[in-house]
Each structure stands twice: as C-alpha cells, then as structure tokens.
Amino acid sequence: MTKPILYSLRQCPYAIRARLGLRLAEQDVEIRDISLKDKPIEMMAVTSKGTVPLLVLNNGDYIDESLNIMIWALNQHDPQNILLADSSHLFTDMINLIARNDCKYIAALEHYKADIRYHNQNITIYRNLCRSFLDDLEDRLNKHRFFMGDNPSLADYAILPFIRQFSHVERQWFRHAPYPRLQAWLEMHYQDPIFSQIMKKYPRWQSSNTSTSYPHETA
Incomplete structure (x- = not known):
C-alpha cells in the first residue's frame, strides 16, 4: 500500500513538530525534504498554499497544519x-498551553528574531514578551518533569521546536537566563534518540528521486 507523503523542511519548527508527531505515533510515511525556493510541482498540485509541513494521505486528502498532523498521527496510534x-x-x-504558544508566544518570537537580525531597538520588549510564556513553562517544570506532569504530553513535543528556536536567537543570553529547568528539559529532548531521528538530514527531494521512508530508524 502507498504510504502517506510528508513534504518537509529540516529546520522549520512546524515541520519538526509534524515529524515528531509522526515518529511518536510510529507512522510510516514517505518523506520529501524540499526547498521553498523551488517547490516541487507535485506539492503545489495538492495545494497552492506552498508551505511545509504538508501531509498527503493515501486517499488524496491532505493536512497542512503541523498540530493537526500530530493529532491525526497520534489518533491512529499513541503508544506513549x-x-x-x-x-x-x-x-x-494542555490544549490551552499549546494555543498560547501558537497564538502569542510565536508572534513575539518572530519579532524577537527580526529585531536581532536587523539590530532593532525593540529586542528587550519582544524578548520579555517571550519570557512571560517561558516563565510559565519554568514554573510548570518546577512542579514536575514535563509541562503537564511527570510524563511527556503533546504540549512538550508541540512546543519543543519553538523553545529550541528561542534558545538559538541569543545563545549566550539563553545559556545564562534564569531557566535552569527549561534548559534541562531542552537538553533532555536533545539527548533523546527520537530527536536525532527526526532531525536526520535527507537529500533534497526531486521528482526523479526514489522514495525515502520515515522514520528511517526505529528506537
């Protein structure tokens, strides 16, 4: 049977989120790592939205929102x-925490990244807006190992790519920031074999390429 197809971009946080969901659900798909500067016609034929991640299902339907891909996959199989x-x-x-990440935190993070890139004067303003969310996460991790309790949940994996992105904006600042629990949580995910699997580098997909199965490895 034909596998679902995932159009992806290795460093995109939304695509990372989708790959995490598929890996956690042990869903076998064909992965196509693309360039947004040269989008394949096969992808654009599915939807003109032209963004990743894009999961094309066996019946021709598609899912083009990362959180929905996670939920779809985990509804098929959720062993953890x-x-x-x-x-x-x-x-x-849990859903409200993810919504805060998606609706408020990511908007502030985009401004923060832009201010650093263009040496604007609003760095502290948008960093602090991000920190209001990080403060909540740190407080949660002071109470238990993960955001919702002592076991990981959808919230941990859905938010992870965007905490990773924040930590890369001003690496030196984040290293000395008052977030020891959040830093340890991030490092714990980095050390998890699942993270290295979903960050595996694939050759850029072109129409002539053979298919590449994902996950390529299993834990």
Missing part, C-alpha cells in the same frame, strides 16, 4: 499516551 487519553481533566489545560 501523548494525548493524555486517560486524563481528560488535563487535556483542556
């Missing part, structure tokens, strides 16, 4: 209970 199926009282808090 990432969706907290047995903890409905935590589910709403």
Whole structure:
C-alpha cells in the first residue's frame, strides 16, 4: 500500500513538530525534504498554499497544519499516551498551553528574531514578551518533569521546536537566563534518540528521486 507523503523542511519548527508527531505515533510515511525556493510541482498540485509541513494521505486528502498532523498521527496510534487519553481533566489545560504558544508566544518570537537580525531597538520588549510564556513553562517544570506532569504530553513535543528556536536567537543570553529547568528539559529532548531521528538530514527531494521512508530508524 502507498504510504502517506510528508513534504518537509529540516529546520522549520512546524515541520519538526509534524515529524515528531509522526515518529511518536510510529507512522510510516514517505518523506520529501524540499526547498521553498523551488517547490516541487507535485506539492503545489495538492495545494497552492506552498508551505511545509504538508501531509498527503493515501486517499488524496491532505493536512497542512503541523498540530493537526500530530493529532491525526497520534489518533491512529499513541503508544506513549501523548494525548493524555486517560486524563481528560488535563487535556483542556494542555490544549490551552499549546494555543498560547501558537497564538502569542510565536508572534513575539518572530519579532524577537527580526529585531536581532536587523539590530532593532525593540529586542528587550519582544524578548520579555517571550519570557512571560517561558516563565510559565519554568514554573510548570518546577512542579514536575514535563509541562503537564511527570510524563511527556503533546504540549512538550508541540512546543519543543519553538523553545529550541528561542534558545538559538541569543545563545549566550539563553545559556545564562534564569531557566535552569527549561534548559534541562531542552537538553533532555536533545539527548533523546527520537530527536536525532527526526532531525536526520535527507537529500533534497526531486521528482526523479526514489522514495525515502520515515522514520528511517526505529528506537
């Protein structure tokens, strides 16, 4: 049977998020790592949106939002209970935390990155807007190992790529920032074999390429 196809970009945080969801759900897909400067016609024929990640399902339907890809995959198979199926009282808090990340934190992060890149004067303003979210995460990690408890949840993996991105904006600042728990949480994910698997580098996909299975390795 034909595998679902994932159009991806290695360093894009949204694509990282999608690959994490698929890996955690042990979903076997064909991965196509592309360049946004030269989008393949096969991808554009599915949707003119032209963004990654894009998951094309066997029936021709597609999912072009990273969080929806995660949820779709984990609804098929969730061996680690990432969706907290047995903890409905935590589910709403988890979804609200991800929404804060997606609606407020990422917007501030984009401004913060731009201010650093263009040497603007608003660096502290947008860094502090990001920090209001990081403060909440640090507080959660003071209470338990992960954002929702002592086991990882969808919130940890959905937010991870964007904390990683923040830590790269001013590496020296982040290294000395008052976030010891968050720094340790980030390092713990980096040391997890799953992270190295989803960050594996693939040759840029072109129409003439043979298919590449993902996950390429299993834990």
